[in-house]
Amino acid sequence: MATTPTPDAAALVGALLDLRTWQAFDIDADGRVLAGHDDLGSVQLVEIDPDGTRTPLTDLPSRCTGRYVPGRRQVVVQHDQGGDENMQLSLLDLTTPPERPRTLEELTPLLRDPAHMHVLRDVTPKHLVYSTNRRNAVDMDVVVRRWDTGGEETVWDGGGYVADTVVSHDGGSVAVTALSLRPASTLVFVAGPRAAGDGRVTDPDEHASHHCGGWAPGDDALVLSSNSGREFTAVVRAPLDGSPWTTLVEDDEHDLEVRPSPDGSALVVGRLVDGAVELAVHEADGRLRCPVVLDRRGVAEVVWAADSSRFVLTVSSPTAPGSLLAVDAATGAVSTVVDARDGVPEELAAVLVEPTSHRVPTPDGEQVPCFVYRPARPVPGLTGASVLHVHGGPEGAATRMFNPVVQALTGCGFTVLVPNVRGSVGYGKRWYSLDDVDLRLDSVADLAALHAWLPELGLDPARSALWGGSYGGYMVLAGTTMQPDLWAAGVDIVGISSLVTFLENTSGYRRAYREREYGSLEHDRELLVRASPVTHLDQLRAPLFVIHGANDPRVPLSEAEQIVAALAARGIPHELKVYADEGHGLAKRANRQDAYPAAIGFLTALLGR
Structure with a gap:
């Protein structure tokens, strides 16, 4: 079986992986x-x-x-x-x-x-x-x-497990955001002289997500994004003396993020709208100061200047790699620091595509958000072939950002579906809670619903593959073992093949927080076994391309080795690439250039005609 794309395809994949992406x-x-x-x-x-x-x-x-x-x-x-x-x-x-x-x-x-x-x-x-x-x-x-x-x-x-910290303006106290033992939940507490009582600002037993963006002026309160008592996260002011919270900015249909300025006088608020972020600057009391108008629809990360006069955005959109933009905090005026689009050759820019946005129905009445990337130009032999690209997490999301692998798959001729299956963040508390513990396989069932929807796009259901990393890799293995009649192939990157051995062997600092999502070894072992791809290996018949880092502290290499051993024993075509200098995913360009063109070639050989 060929594992290398045609020369033109190989050059395209290599060029996309070579594009310079900036981060501030x-x-x-x-x-x-x-x-x-x-x-x-x-x-x-x-x-x-x-x-x-x-x-x-x-x-x-x-x-x-x-x-x-x-x-x-x-x-x-x-x-x-x-x-x-x-x-x-x-x-x-x-x-x-x-x-x-x-x-x-x-x-x-x-x-x-x-x-x-x-x-x-x-x-x-x-x-x-x-x-x-x-x-x-x-x-x-x-x-x-x-x-x-x-x-x-x-x-x-x-x-x-500490997720973030922010030091008070007087330098004496620290606000800490940490994971709680409730699924998809966090807690916030204060350590130092500013702490009241035991320092807890939020309830550790509440099923809610909170993140401390910063301290309010005067250090008497924290500015949080929180969905406590609501479906979508809002921006709130949480006094440290236990007084009622004040809602500063809210949206009844979208999650909000917040980055207060260093002096607390301004708030950059991001509104999450179907995988993209819309930004505005607000006063400390929540009043709108000015919108921030960008020339692309994508995602943005905020870094404030120490004097609170401006901030720099790392902005990425489906057709534009990460660029750096400076924003005047008083007016919202945007200027360019680095435009990564300047480094995209004209012939390469011509194959980059924006996705269309869809809601895919499921048998139980849900709607799966999904982005669809169609090739800018047809490629002989791959018309009708598709790849379902599943994000990691599971408490993660597919967003409207530049993804060279998705664009490479599309540029090589595949239609790429990028879903936010149940359990994904960015669509409210209910949606990200629909895969917790005993609901795990409902998320896997979303893959089958997406497969059933392929004819609506004019795609061939017999020529569809799964691609995913980390939790997305688990979904690849779950789909190919539990839905063997649906998927023609899979690319598994640092994926979980057994939830039991994963939890037994993952780093100690991660185990308790993965158990809150998947179920515990002590109390939910039967569920973990039932939801593990290795349990269903007798049904596997799809060829797999497996990629793993030897130093992975999250999903140990043994997860890849046991699935590959099963493939070999059953005589199923497969390829395993292990990188000695990588961990949870591929951070080095040379390794990406080695693995991803080969994986795309693997799928091209299997799905082309």
Whole structure:
């Protein structure tokens, strides 16, 4: 079986994977932007001066991110080892501008303990804030380190999985967003002098999602996005003294996100509308200040300047890789820092397509949101062939962002369906709760509903494949084993083949929080067995292309190995690619260039005619 696309297809896939995508990480007081792109093979740091000058800063073995140290020409760099997610922290000194990107050996170690993770959470003029699981390899403590003395204070060691932290304006307290043990739920608490009582701002037993965006002026309240008592997340002010919350911005039909300015005087509010984000700047009390009008419909991440005068957006849309835009916080005026579209050759831009949006009916009366990408030009032999591309998570979502794999599949001639099956976020609390624990297989059933809908698009149901990574990889394996008559092939990337062995072998700091979603080993083993693809291997007959990172801390390599062993024993065509320097997914360009063209070639050989 051929596993390489035709020369033209291979060139197209390679060119799409080579496109430079930017991401903004921070802005300093002089207007410099700390950004990243993967020209060196994985995401590395680049500094962009106000005049547009770009200075490459790092050349590390693995991808990295960073934050400026306010008031100094220094950057805290976060990096791991071959994708193992055991984040380490180092200091990059920019007092003397680098003549070339710095290597790992040229950085000053801040936290180097390869057996544990140290996640960069916040940087202030006086403090470095990070979370770490070094105490017991499971629970994530929140630690504040002083820059002047190097002394450390553990401000939270109550257990749990920390998702984010924000330091108060006076620098004395930290607001922590953590996962709770309820499915698709989080909790917010405060550590430090500003904490009232046990520090909890939200109810840990409530089935609700909260995220602390920042502190209100005066540090007497937090600004949260929360769906407590409502279907969609709203922007609320939560006083620390236990007084009733105040709703600042709400929308009865869409989830809202919020990023307060550093001084708390303004709020950037994002409204999630069918996979895209619509932005506006609001006053601290919720009143609209100005809309932010972008020239593309997609997703955006916000990074505020320290003086709250402006912010930088990382903007991505289906046909435009990640670009950097600057926004005046007073007026909403938008200017370009880096437009990644300038790096897209005209002939490549011609094959990029925008999706159409649909709602796909299911037998039980639900409607699955789905984006459909149709080829810009027909490819002989692949007319009518389709690929269903399932996102990871399960508490994740497919959005209107640039995805080179989706565009590569479409450019090679496949129609690509990108659904938000039940359990996806961005469509309200009810929808993301419809796959919890004993409802897991209802999400898998959505795949069958999508397959039944293919003729509505003029597609051939006999020539449809599944593609997905992480939880999406689980869905690939679940679909091909539990619905063997529907799917002609699958591409499984770091997917779960057994929910039992996954939970037994995943990193300790993740186990409890995966059990809240899938079910526990102690109480729900029968359900976990029934929902595991390996349980249904006797029905599998679709060829599979399997991709995995050897250092994956989330879904161990053993999950891929056991499914491949079963394929081999049954004589089913398959291919396994394992990358020794990768973790949960492919972070390095060379590995993506090796794996994805081969996977697309695998599908082309099977679905073409």
